[in-house]
Every structure is written in C-alpha cells, then in structure tokens.
Amino acid sequence: MSQREAYQFPSSSGGAGTGYAGYDTATGPKVTYICGECSAKVPLEKEDKVRCPSCGHRVLYKERTKR
C-alpha cells in the first residue's frame, strides 16, 4: 500500500503498468451520456445496456467535454 501511495512522477503515459489508470476494474469506467429523447444524463458502465433509464430511448449522445 505504501508503495502505491508514494509519489509518482507525472508521465504522459498515465498509469502505464496498472492497466487503465484510476479506475476500479471491477465496475469499469463510468461516463455520462445524454439521452437522445429526454436529454437526461445517462451514466453508463461498461456492461450496461444502451438505453436511457428514465425514458428507455435507445440512442445516446456523447457529451462534449468541458475542457
């Protein structure tokens, strides 16, 4: 554990060596999308079904990044 908390040099390759950095591999990444019908924000995990939980629409849009 202590090793893990030690300072790591920032490198452009992110968390090379630990797989995709910063994510709990058990649940997978969580990214939010926008429903094509009701514009609700849809958080979608890796194995989730592609559908809006509130209206059931089947087309989701990727959100524009704010950066």
Added chain:
Amino acid sequence: MSTTTTSTKSARTSTKWDVEYQTIRRQKLFSNTPRDHTAFPLLHAAVKPHVDSFNALFDQGLIDEALKDIGTHSVTDGDARERNARTPRNTLDLRVKEVLLDKSYLPSTNKDSLAREIFPAECRERGVTYRGKLRARLQYRVNANDWKEVVREIGSLPIMLRSNRCHLEALPPADMVRRKEESEELGGYFIVNGNEKLIRMLITPKRNYPMATLRPSFEKRGATYSKFGIIIRSVRPDQSSVTNTLHYITDGNVSFRFSWRKSEYLLPVVMLLKALVETNDHEIAQGIIGASNSSHPPSSFVSDRVELLLRTYKAYGLKTKKQTLEYLGAKFRPVLLTPVTLSDEETGAELLRRVILPHLGNINVSAAQNNDKFQLILFSIRKLYALAAGDCAPDNPDAVSNQEVLLGPFLYGMILKESIHNWLLSIGYQAREWIRTRSPPSFTDTKFEGEFLPKIVRKTNENIAQRLEYFLSTGNLVSETGLDQSQTSGYTVMAEKINFYRFISHFRCIHRGSFFAQLKTTTVRKLLPESWGFLCPVHTPDGSPCGLLNHLSHQCVVQTHNVDASGVEAALSRLGMTKRSARSVEDGLSIQLDGRVLGHMSVKRAREAAQLLRHWKVRDEKRIPKELEIGFVPTSNGGLYPGLYMFSGPARMIRPVKYIPADKVDFVGPFEQQYMTIACTETDIIPNLTTHIEYKPTNILSILANMTPFSDFNQSPRNMYQCQMSKQAMGTPSSNMMMRADNKAYLLQTGQTPVVRPPLYNEYGLDNFPNGMNAVVAVISYTGYDMDDAMIINKSSHERGFGDGVIYKTKFYDLAEKTGTGGRASRSKTEIKSMFGFADTDTNVPSDVLFHIEEDGLPKIGARVQEGSIIAAYHTVMFDPSTNSLRNLDGQTHYLKYKDSEPGYIDQIRLLGSETGDTPLQCISIKYRIPRRPIIGDKFSSRHGQKGVCSMLWPSESMPFSESGIQPDVIINPHAFPSRMTIGMFIESLAGKAGALHGLAQDSTPFSFDETHTAGDFFGDQLLQAGYNFYGNEPMYSGITGREFAADIYLGVVYYQRLRHMVSDKFQVRTTGPVNAVTGQPIKGRSKGGGVRVGEMERDSLIAHGCAYLLQDRLMDCSDKQRAWVCRDCGSFLSVQMVPNPYNALTGRRTVSVAGAGGSVPPSGIVRCRTCAREAGWEDSKLRVWADGEGKEFVGGENTTVVNVPGVLRYLDVELAAMGVRTTFTVD
C-alpha cells in the same frame, strides 16, 4: 408577454406569401413553430402524389381489392395424376381476408420504454428500417365447411413517412420539431437501413384505352403478322395491370395476345367474343361493321375482313358460349393451375376473369361486365381495321397524352399482392406435402386441424414484408408475373439530400423507364407539345438521361384516388346516347368512360355533349367530378381515331387552368388537352374559340426551373444547366442536421436569401434552405487569372465567410459485424465477443491514445482527427458464467482508425442501442465535420448556367473599386457572355444591385416583362433613383495603380451558388505508388493512390511537341521501367541466366554444389545466355567456363547486356513463349 403568446396561438398560420423578404415573419415561424398547420402548403403538395397513393393502399382499399382479385386458392387431395373430375376428393380452400399494417412500435420484448413508438428520426440515427408489423387474416376451410380464421404475422413492412401508417402523418410543424424532424418534413419516402429511399414515378401507357400502334417488331412474331396492333393496358381496381394486344394478320384476321406469368398466349379474337357472351355471327358482324339499319353502305374493307374473321373461325366448330368456355378451359387448365374439381367451363371463365380486360370486371364477373368486355373488343377490332386501312393514325406512345404515371406505392401494393398470392400457393403446396405422409392422404384427417398451423403454415416463408424491404433497398423487382412492367431494376432511388433542391426534385421526377435508355432512336426523348403544362420543358438533365428523366411542372397534379363518375352515363343518356353503333363513324361515335363503351352518338351531338359535360364538371353539377377528363376526338382526315373518351381513374396527370365562361378552375388532362384551346396569356384569347386560360404562364415550369431568375432572357440550354447545377450546390439540406446521420452531407455556412427571386421562392419556403449567397460581381478582365470561366474571389470576402462550407460524414462502427456474430439482430450477453473500451489488464496503452480517447474507449467530442488517428478502442471479451459478466482475457486493446486522408473534427458520437434495449454497447456512429473553406479550384456558379472555378483569392487591396468605394466579391471574365447569351444574368445583376441599394426584394418571375415594358428600363430607373448609372455599369479604379479604367465596368449583385465539386475531393497526384502486380504499371483510381492515364491522344500530342523526355518519364520511368538482361546474339530475354556464385560467401571457398538451402543461389553478377553457350569440354580454358545452378559447365553466351524495357514487354514475351511464339530483340 402572455397576451402576445395567446394572440399568436389563436391566429391561424397564414399561408399567403409574396416576394418580400418577410424577415420577421420567418423569424417568428422559426422561434414559434406553428401548432396548427404548415405555412408552406405548396411544398407539401409537391410530394402529395407519393403520400396519397400510399394512403390509397389502405384507405381506398387497394389491398382489399387485391385480395379479392387473388380470390380463393383451392387444393385437392388425392392422386394429382388422376384427371377425372368425378373422383371424390376433399378440397382445401385458402384465402387471405384482410391485411393489416400497424404503425412502427417497439417489440413487446422491450419492457423498459414508456414511449412505444419508433419515430423515423431514430431509424435514421440507428441505421435501421422504419417499418410496421404486417398481419394477414388467413382463412381456410375443408370441403366448403365454415371458414376458420387465423391471424398471421407476415413480417415488418417499410412505411412511407407522413403516410397514414406513419406517426408523423398529421403532426403540425411544432410537433414535427419535437419528433426531431424538420419543421416542414414532407414525407413521401421510406427509411431503409437508415437510408432515405423513394420509389420513382414511371411513365406507363395510358390505362383502359385501346391504343392504335404501329410496331415493326410485330411482324417478327410470325409469318403473316403485320405491324398493326391495338394495345390496351387494362388496370384492375387494385391498380395491377394486364396488357392485351390485338394483332392484325395480313389476311385480315385478328388475333388476341395476352401474357400470363411471363409466357405469351394467342387466341383467335372470335373465340374470345363467343366466350364472353352468348352471341351469334350476325351480332359480331354488326358490332364491327355497324348497325345495318343505317343508310351508309358498309365499307368493303371492313366487311370483307369481318366475313373472313367469322369464316375462319368455323374451323373450330364451337358455337355456344358454353362450348367455347369449355374449349378454353381445357386448353388453359395446365396454365392456370386450377384444381381438378373446377370444371372446364369454370376454368375458361376464370381465364376471362383474370386476363381479358379485367378493368371491366375481375371479381364475380357479371354478364353485363362480360358484355362490356365484348363491346370493347368489338370497338378495338373496328379501330384496328381503321388503322390497317389507313383511315386513322396510330396513337403516339411517346406523347404524354397517351401516358400516365406509375405511382411507386401502387407498384408496392402490386408486389405485396403477388407475395401474398405466392404465399397462398406455398401453403397449398405444403398442405399437399403434409397429407402425403398420412394414410389415407386426405384433408379430412383428424390431425389436419391441429397441425395446419404448426406443420403446414409455419413451413412456408411467412416473412412476406421482407420482399418489399428488399425491393426498396435494391430497386430490383423479383416477380414471377413481371407485374406488366418492362424493367426489372432501377425502381427506387436514394433521396439524396445534397441540398433541398435536389431533395424536392426527386419527388417531382418522372422516369420514362430504363428500357428506353438503351434505345438508339431519339424519338422517345423528344419534347412534344403534348407535354405542355405537365412536364417541365427545361428541367431535364443533359447527357444520357436527357428527355427520359423529366420533372413534373410545378402545378401538375397526379391523381391518386378514384372519383365518382357515375353521373356521366346518366347525363349522356339524357343527351341522346344510344347503345347501337352505326356504319359510319360520323353517325356513331363511340363514347367511352374509363375504357367502357357507354354507347354511341353522332359527332355533332357528341361535340355538344362534351361541351355540356365540361360545363357541368367545372360547376360541379350533375355528379360530374372536376377531375374527369373529357377527350373529344373529332372526325378528321386520317387523324386519331375519333370518339369521346373520358377518364376518371387515378395515376393521371392533371393540371388546373381557368375555364373562362365560368371563371372557375378546371382540371385538364393531357389527353383532352390536345383538342382544347387554352390561351397562355390574355392576348392569346381568340373570341368564340378559346375556352380556357392559364393561371400563370410559369405554370409549365418545374419548381427548380421557376427559381431561375429571368429565365426567359436566357438561351434555353443555360436554364437546363442551371437546373442541374442548383441540385449540386452546397446549400442547406435540412434544418435538423444534428438529428441526421447521413453518410455525407454538405452544408453551406453562410447561406443567404437571394435579393432577386420569384414569389414562388417564398411559397415553397425555400428560405428555410438557403442555397447560395449574394455576391457583388464585376464583369471585367482584370487579373489575368480569369481565363476560360475562371473567377476571382476577393480574399477579404473569403475571410468574411463567402462560400464557407463544411462536409459532415457519418461512419458506423459495429463491433458485432467485426467479430462475425451475425447481423445486428439479437445479441445476447453470452454472444458478445468484443466491447468498446480498454482492456482491463492492458499495460501497454500508448500515451497519445490516452490523450485522444476517453475511458469509455471513445474519442472526445471536438477532437481533431487525421489519417491514421485512433478513434476508438475495443477489446475482446468472453462471457464468464460464474460472475455473470464479460471478461477480457488477453489484456490487449485494439484500435479503430480514421482512414480518410483529410483531417476533420469529431462532431457527434452516438451510442446505438438495439430495438429490444437489452444489449451493451456494440455499435456507435461518429459524425465527422470536415471544414471546407473555398480554395483555388473549387467550383461556383451563378443561377444562369454560368459555372466557373475559383482561380485566385485576390487581395482586397488590389481589387478594383467603384466611385462609392465598393469592391467586388467576385470577378468574372466578360468573355463568359457573348457566346452563351445569358442575358438573364445581366438583368439579375441589375435587379440585384437596385434591390440591394433600395432594400427591395426583386421579383424575377419570367415572362413578366415585354418589349414595351422592358426589364432594363424598370431596373435602370431604380438605379437612377439610387444615384447610379442607368445601365448598371460604373467607373472603376484599378486596385493596383489607382487609376480609372478606360471603360466603365458592369457591377452588380448576383446570387452565387457554391457547387459541391471541390478540388479537395478530386486532386490526384503521384510519382510512384501502388502498381499492378502483373504488369508492374501504376494502378488507376484516386482513392487507391493511382495515377492518371497518359492515353493515346496525350501521347500523340507529346510526340508532336517533341517532348521526348517527358514521354520517356511518363511511359517508362514513372511506369513499369525494368532493367533486364538480354542476349545480344540470340535477342532473347528468357535464355539469359545469372551465373551462381561458386564461392561460399561465408567460407570464401569454392563449393561443390552451388544451390544453398531451399535451392537459393547466391548471385555472382555474371549473366550468360544459355542458348548461345555450349557445354564445356576438356579443352576449354577454366577462365571461360561457367557453371549453372546444377553444376553443369558451359562455355560461351557471354554477349549479354542490360537494357531498360517496360515490364509488360517481358510479360508479353513470357506469355508468347508459353504459346510457342518466339520473339527476338535486336540490341543496338
């Protein structure tokens, strides 16, 4: 605030438009989309033929009529070889009672969605078909017991948008926007696999009208056949058709031809007459010659032939109707495949019902209907004899007067009908297959009832709707009967949305049929006066489809429904119509309504009757419909066969004109129009002759042709070019671009409304779809970069956004397709092979990938991509039942790459779920935005067929300027005008300038100026009032020297379109690159990095210019140049061989066997000719001896050399050698 909203709500949306800009009104239409109805009804009327004819399938019961025509299909059990009808048998009757089409809904397996509808926008985004469930009510019975009924699902049928089976049917614009459609969504097309497809309208021969035809190919049918014939295209109530032909045999006989399931059959016409009604020779003779009581002597030509007709028929020995029907039935039983239980007589009647003039009765044909058929055949024989005798002229099949429109949805219904019919046949077949396994083989088997559905019906292909989806997506007609059509492919087209003009034109376009495209004669392409007002004379492409692909005039309507014309017969009876014909045509003009002989009248009376009918029709009296076509063909000297022919059926082109006596609208058809006097303008009216007048002279033009300003000033081909080019302009394809996923879409960023436009521009709502921009144009030869239609764009205008555009490309990435688990349907979790995202245990993700791709494996919106950029990450997975999850095992991440050479930006990413809503992410679509600022080489055009290529972006400070300080946006060369004579462009320039100065919208309707009131004066005066030169030219100063030009320069405002042909899509350059594997020559094709061919003529000109080195470079050095060894003595490429190096490269010692591992020989650099060498003897010097790969020693063959030759030459040499041909090359 609230009061204003309520007031706008209560007010009906106005549909009146004028030529003005209406900026505020349009702004309000945008921000407050109408909730009642569209503001542009004319636009919706343009696609009406498509939508209404689709609606007619179910609303007007065309499908029901089709089911009735199919009737009951009966199969019998027992031995099929046993022909005796008396043997007791059981009969299974099958029929489809009803076909139901649902709207598009989610499948019941999807339990998560509240809204069950599937809207068209979703289908476009997900790339699927917009379709609804099709069900059939199948009925069956055994041995005429009670019908049993079952409803079967027979697939999902693609639905036309805005039809009565579409969710959008009656939505007002506001709801349309809510459903992610354009506010003015027109419908009329289908969505198949995400593509917008529409069924083309086709020209077909006019229905139910016996057409006199001269066709030399008829003579090839047999020894005595003549070129004369009468062709009747008989259309059933379900709109399917049958063509019946009467052939004139040179001896005077007449034979009747029809086709059944693509095979042709001939009958003696008298046999048909005797089969239809109980008749005798006298009656037939009177029917053809005319009643004997008339004073006129019979024509010997006709009476001789009628005598022969009847005399030759005696050979058959058939007298009564029953005998004839039995004879026919016996002959046609194997063709019609009627069940054995049906008697010969009934089979004969079935033949008459199905193929003989079915427009006069095809279901439960009554005796009266058979008499109608009898009468029409008599008329046809009479007309045929008149044609053969030269008394009447043939009807021109290429004239619109003898044509009608095959509406796409009608064809769609016909295919559905045939598919259902085939389904019934296959159920019957399966039923017979089933009883084969039973003993005794009988339909009365106790198990039959229980196994009918699971064992018989389910074995047939029940996915009937799939055939229609196939039809829409490919345009191919797969049919056993051929459906009376002359082509098998090319029925559907993609409704491309390059811009709105292109899109709307698809719905107004009419094709003559691909059969006519191969014809070498030009007669079918000719512009005939009959087309006036129905087909646009301007709007047809140049080149191979010229004249075959026409467009409807903008006021032309295609009738899609049946109208009630029952009042016609009653009205005519009161006007003295009799049933009896007369010997002379003058006394007994045939009167027909929709191909049914109503009776006869004298010519004089008939003319008056026609006038009266028209009067009543226009005033809506006596139950005579407005759409009725009253074609009175008067007697003439060898003209068309006279008669009073009336038509009320659908698929006719009709158009509104003003009936002068009543000052009311009259709908005129092309057949009657040839005998009417319709004035074009007020001045054309001839008193006591002219009955009608055009509402506007521009009604003859199509929508696009109407948009060409002052087109009456241009040379006509220029207007045709403009119609073509406006369809290629980068414009505004639709206002819901973010909701669409077109493969490729062009968008003009800085579209403007034209200053110069006709009022129709607003009526069609074209301001919603701007197609170009107003530009200040100077006509001057200035820069030297304006040769040959080049144009110079002001660099500052360019920087302000002149012509700025983008291309949107959408690409689908489907993981399921990649791993080959099958199509997009049913992907359960266990079947998934790969998923988007990084592999969990991948330790080797490159840093630049992490910069582009986010944790979900998809790129960021707005990221710039170029060739080879990584756009998505995915990894393989396996289903792990222990954790019920998908796990990655190999720890490898795979990447999808952007393949285009042009950089772009990621505009949108869609995550596409499935209809069932239960699958993880497998498919995405990415929309790329590729910016396309105008660059040198991009194509532009004005609205007058004046296209040009941008040759320079000229710096603003070096542009010429006028006295008021105005610089042109565009400079064009004056030489563009003299030969092309596009005076309309001058007028537009003048009008645009005046309009811009005064802030006016200028009306550019053609035919609105004349000699006394000229356009030049009108707009010149406006210019004068604004303080400009009357003639539109003004003094200008050189931007470089600052001095005034010697001549005044013509400067004005012209609307310019940017065309979609851009150098970025076209440039092709190569020095070296991929080559053909066999020849070694460069491959062709821009996309593959190939070269441009220097062909024979190019080669000739290079020789003529003496450019030897250039030629050498093109044809050798950059092509398949090879260095090849050749023997100077024997002149052969094939006999030379490289002497193997006898020394081992590693040890440096001479080896015994030269061939190394795998037979490879180390080269020595010494090449010898084997044929010129002789075997070495003991006396030969060791210095001269050489050994081949096997160690055999030779002497001689030293005279070899290297030459540069084309690679194909050696290939040719080898190929010739293989055929035993030897070539010898002399090396100097």
